[in-house]
Amino acid sequence: MAGPEQVKAEGAKQMKGPSPGQHSTEALHQRRKLPYSPARMAIGGFAITAILGYLVLYSKKKPEASAMDVAKVTTGVSHPGNTHPRQ
Structure with missing residues (x-):
């Protein structure tokens, strides 16, 4: 069984986080993998561009x-x- 001082010390260590010399390989919630394949995203971008x-x-067409x-x-x-129009 751990004493109250030991529990406080463990809690303080957990709240501090990693020491200054240790850096995470993750940078600001950036993902290593994209949610879709690059080909699928390119096709989707082309489709959106074509529709626009x-x-x-x-919207700029002639009335006829x-x-x-x-x-x-x-x-x-x-x-x-x-x-x-053909005449």
């Missing part, structure tokens, strides 16, 4: 242009000049 680009083009015209311009199949 489409929405910007769609359809959603299909915007999609064609976004993918590079058509040019903005081809979105005029």
